[in-house]
Every structure is written in C-alpha cells, then in structure tokens.
Amino acid sequence: MTVEMFDFKSALKRTKLNPVQKMTLSNRFKGREFPMPTEQDNVYEVAFGETVINIRAAxxxxxxxxxxxxxxxxxxxxxxxxxxxxxxLTVIQVYPLAQETAETLIKEWGENGVESKLIAGPALESVAK
Known part of the structure; x- marks a missing residue:
C-alpha cells in the first residue's frame, strides 16, 4: 500500500501563522514529509471549552x-x-501527530480539565470489538 505524502511547507499555507513563523518553521522542517489522512489514523476530538478541534495521530x-x-x-x-x-492548536490540526505525541498532549490537557475522545481509527475499532 502506497501512502500519499505532503511536505511541511505545502500545508503551512493552510495555517494563519505570521510570515516570520512560516519562514522559520519551513526552514526548520525543510524536506519533512507527512502522510495524507488514511483510515489507519486515530482521530481524536478535543474540546477546549467552546472550541472543539480534531487531531490526527498517524x-x-x-x-x-x-x-x-x-x-x-x-x-x-x-x-x-x-x-x-x-x-x-492551528498547527496540530493541519499536521498529523505521532501516536505518542497525541497521547502525551491528551494526557496533559486532561490534567487541565480539557475533554477529549477517540472518534475514529483502528484504536476505536479495537475497543468496539
């Protein structure tokens, strides 16, 4: 199975970061590629009060x-x-996180009262079985 990839810089255009942030990050992550979304990714819904975001672990x-x-x-x-x-929060909605990174963030946020739940992916399917 071939996984389609995208580079760091191409996705940076979808963020509302300022030009200095974009330039610094694109230089630091030059050549770094990420997988496009697949059914093998775990997707989490995270609620920061009224603001709800989805993050993808891949x-x-x-x-x-x-x-x-x-x-x-x-x-x-x-x-x-x-x-x-x-x-x-903008960046972590655009780029996939490693599973370890997602789990660490969710744990840290949970300690501060932020609610999160797994909404899609293999981890959810294994819990449902």
Whole structure:
C-alpha cells in the first residue's frame, strides 16, 4: 500500500501563522514529509471549552521533539502566550501527530480539565470489538 505524502511547507499555507513563523518553521522542517489522512489514523476530538478541534495521530506524524521545536518557534514569535497557544492548536490540526505525541498532549490537557475522545481509527475499532 502506497501512502500519499505532503511536505511541511505545502500545508503551512493552510495555517494563519505570521510570515516570520512560516519562514522559520519551513526552514526548520525543510524536506519533512507527512502522510495524507488514511483510515489507519486515530482521530481524536478535543474540546477546549467552546472550541472543539480534531487531531490526527498517524505513523510518521510529528514526534515530541518536533512539537517542542514548533512550540518554541511559535512562542518566541508571539509575546502573548494565548496567541501562541492558538497558533499551536492551528498547527496540530493541519499536521498529523505521532501516536505518542497525541497521547502525551491528551494526557496533559486532561490534567487541565480539557475533554477529549477517540472518534475514529483502528484504536476505536479495537475497543468496539
């Protein structure tokens, strides 16, 4: 089975990051490719109060070190922590996360009262059986 890929820079256009953030991230992730969505991805719905987002966990998704790098770039580019967090939420909706990364974020968010649930993927199917 051939998995279709997309590069970091092409998806960056779908974010509302500022030009400095986009340039810095595209330079740091030059040549990095990600899998297009498939039925093998686990999809989680995460509710931050009224704001609900979906995140995708997939093989070859962003690993924790890459997420730390992205968070560092976004927080340095924005002096306002809340805006940096909104930027991060935008990024994690566009790019797939490694399963480990998704689980870590969901656990951290859960400790702060954020609700999440698995809504699609092999992990959901195995629970249903």
């Amino acid at each position: 093989e070859n998704g962003l690993v924790p070190d890459e997420m730390d790098l992205i968070a560092d770039v976004l927080s340095r580019a924005r002096k306002n922590e809340q805006k940096a967090m909104i930027d991060m």
